Amino acid sequence: MIIATDMPEVAKCVVSQCAYNADDGCHARAITIGEGAAPDCDTFFDNDKHTHSSRTAGVGACKIEDCAHNDDFECTADSIQVGASGGSVDCQTYTKH
Numbered sequence: 001m002i003i004a005t006d007m008p009e010v011a012k013c014v015v016s017q018c019a020y021n022a023d024d025g026c027h028a029r030a031i032t033i034g035e036g037a038a039p040d041c042d043t044f045f046d047n048d049k050h051t052h053s054s055r056t057a058g059v060g061a062c063k064i065e066d067c068a069h070n071d072d073f074e075c076t077a078d079s080i081q082v083g084a085s086g087g088s089v090d091c092q093t094y095t096k097h
C-alpha cells in the first residue's frame with residue numbers, strides 16, 4: 001500500500017466560518033479543490049463547531065484540470081491559499097493555463 005505524504009500544504013485559509021478553520025489555517029487532514037468547474041473548496045463545511053486539530057491540511061485532490069498547477073487531477077503547487085470571493089470559497093493559487 002502506498003500512502004501519500006507529499007501533499008501541497010494549505011498555507012492559509014481565511015474562511016473562518018468553516019468547521020476546519022482556526023486561526024486562519026485549515027486543519028482538515030486533506031481537502032479537495034473543485035466543486036463543479038470552479039476552483040472552490042469542496043471540503044468547506046459551514047458549521048458553528050470547529051476542529052481542535054492543530055495539523056495543517058494538505059491538498060488531497062484537485063479536479064480543476066485547467067489550472068497550471070494541476071497534473072493528473074492532483075495539485076503540484078508547493079502550497080495553496082484559500083479565501084472567499086464573490087460568495088464562493090476558492091483556491092487563490094488557481095492559475096488558468
Ligand code: SF4
Pocket residue numbers: 010013014015018019020021022025026027028031041042043044045057082089
Ligand atoms: S481550506 Fe476549505 S476545508 Fe479548509 S478551512 Fe478553508 S474552507 Fe474549510
Ligand code: SF4
Pocket residue numbers: 033039059062063064067068069070071074075076077080091092093094095
Ligand atoms: S493551485 Fe490549481 S491545482 Fe492546486 S488546488 Fe488550486 S486550483 Fe487546484
